[in-house]
Amino acid sequence: MITMSVSQVTPANKVQKGKRNSMNRPQSTVDGDLYIGFRNDIDNESPAYRIRLHGLFKQIEKEFDLLYQENQNLQDKIEMLNEKIETIDKQSLDCIDFDNNYSKVISKKLSSTSSQKLKTAHKLKAQTSKIVSSFKAPQFNCTLVKEYIGHKDGVWEISVARPGQPLIGTASADHSACIWSIESGRCLLQYHGHAGSVNSIRFHPLKDLVLTSSGDCLAHIWQAVVNWDVPKGHSSEEELDGEDCEDRGDTKAATLRTPVCELTGHSGAISAAEWLVGAEQVITAGWDRLAVLHDVETGATLTVLAGHDLELTHTATHPTQKLAVTSSRDTTFRLWDFRESVHSVSVFQGHTESVTSAVFTREDKVVSSSDDRSVKVWDLRNMRSPVATIRVDSAVNRLSVSSNGIIAIPHDNRNVRLFDLSGQRLARLPRSSRQGHSRMVACAAWADDNLSSANLFTCGFDRRVLGWSVQSLKDQ
Structure with missing residues (x-):
């Protein structure tokens, strides 16, 4: 446990x-x-x-x-057996012939039947085609290109900085948050201002500020100005106390302990925090079953959002509109609309166990993940039912959707799988003694500006932070 x-x-x-x-x-x-x-x-x-x-x-x-x-x-x-199944040669299975022959047999046998039976046959064919398609070869080449070593305990979340800043941030149960150079893999700044596990981290969309949330019931906004050219054993950052990242030995990272702003309002641990569009407001989600809207300039609490029956696990905001979603252990996620003076809320009950995350896409969709071993894709224009459901073999943690609609799904069973928004499986990240995670993968994050060799990052409770190159085979 x-x-x-x-x-x-x-x-x-x-x-x-x-x-x-x-x-x-x-x-x-x-x-x-x-x-x-x-x-x-x-x-x-x-x-x-x-x-x-x-x-x-x-x-x-x-x-x-x-x-x-x-x-x-x-x-x-078990994983080795699964990999053998996934890599079975398509010709040996004769999948194409099977699919075509199946269609011919069904057509012949049902040529004299009623239209109702014919509809049933089409449904069966569609299901069979979906099974056959699962044996298709991966469409992406996934390669481990970088590892970021430094945390002394599990890493809960990873986040990518705004375009033009080749940085990632990590939030860890070791009470610290770290800023890393994507290319060098070097820890540039450590934040030790929290008194508990740091559960989430988010970069400001325009400024050198970072938002973190913690088990100490607080969210902090702190200055993330990094020194890219730190000589060995020395740093010009203020508050440097000589600590390094897991005794890397090559360079010593600057250490910061004082936030620019401290956000209160929760009576329990804060599981996640996120900037609203414009970054003038912040929403936090906590174990006290509440979400809180804060003013960034003053740090004041603007609105307390109640309604969930159990602890909140995650929150995310829309990239261009004042919308937010909160996920909860009560098996639901809620959509909050701040575009009007009177805030509205919609409740979505698509899962049977704890909802671990729900995020917006650029196509005005919401993708939710759950402990019930499923990922669901919802359309904001009609969210009565999901437009796609992805069934997997393990509980899903904090997922991420790329700008071109690829869902990176981190699992409890140490795997990370890639799907598109229609539910089609694309690939799985390598996982062996040399590559991949050895324990639960807690979070995934895409980098979409293509400024580095790594464009997907994952973190987990093996204390590892990994950078992956995910490239379409069609583009190679």
């Missing part, structure tokens, strides 16, 4: 995944209050008693590691 100390509060939807992910544990372990109280009890006992308890704990940890490794080995075997 994924657990961590109270000071490292993490997004709510992951805390509920213990039964399904009992073997996927991050570096942080037991609950803080229980741990402190238990240690006090141990300290009051005799030294022999303490030694015996520590020995028992080591045995338990060893057994858990063995079980975890066994589980990982079984999952790897």
Whole structure:
């Protein structure tokens, strides 16, 4: 079960995944209050008693590691079998002939039947064609090109800076947020202003500002001016305390601890925060079941958005309109409209388990992900039902949609898959001992300005942040 100390509060939807992910544990372990109280009890006992308890704990940890490794080995075997199925030669399956012959047989047998039976046959053919299409070769070449090493605990979210700034930001359960150079892989700035797990990170669309949210019930806006040419062992940034990124040894990153603005209003951990279009307002989503609209200039709370029945897991905003969506463990996501003085809200109930994220696309669609192992695509003009449903084999975390409509889907089972908005599977990122993630993939983020070799980034609870080159085979 994924657990961590109270000071490292993490997004709510992951805390509920213990039964399904009992073997996927991050570096942080037991609950803080229980741990402190238990240690006090141990300290009051005799030294022999303490030694015996520590020995028992080591045995338990060893057994858990063995079980975890066994589980990982079984999952790897399953993945190998799946890969063999996916890479079966199309000619050996004779998929095209199968599809054509199936159509001929159906046509002959049903030539004398009623029109109703003929409609049923067409439906069966469509389903068969969809199955056959799943055996098609990948349409994209996916290559790991960069790794960003530095965090000491799981990484919850990754975000890409505005066009022209080859930077990414990461938010981690180790209480820090980091700014990285995409090309060099170097950590340029560390933010240590939060007292809890940093659960989300977002760059300002126009200025050198960053928005982060945390388990300390606060959201911070901080200055993200980086020094691109930092000599070894030295930084000209203010508040530099000499810390480096996971002892990289080559350069030392600047460290910032003071925010420009602190946003309050929540009584529980804040799972996500995002700028509204124009960046004059910020929306935050928390474990207290509330979303809060803040004024950036004053830091004041403008509106408290209530309605969800359980903890909020994510929030996202429309790129050009004052619209926002909030996702929740109550199996719904809500669309909030701030274009009028009276805010309106619509509730969407398309999932059966916790909704882990919902994001807008440039085609005025909303793509939602869930623990129910599905991704749904909705049209903003008619959101009574999804226009496409993607069924997968594992719970889905914070997804991302590229400017050309490719959905990057990060999974609990360490995979990242690519689909288009119609639900057609395109590719899967490599995952082996050398490439890919070894634990839950928490988030994916596209970079659309094509200024670097990497255009897709992923992060997870193996503490890894990876940059991928995803290129269409048609363009090569």
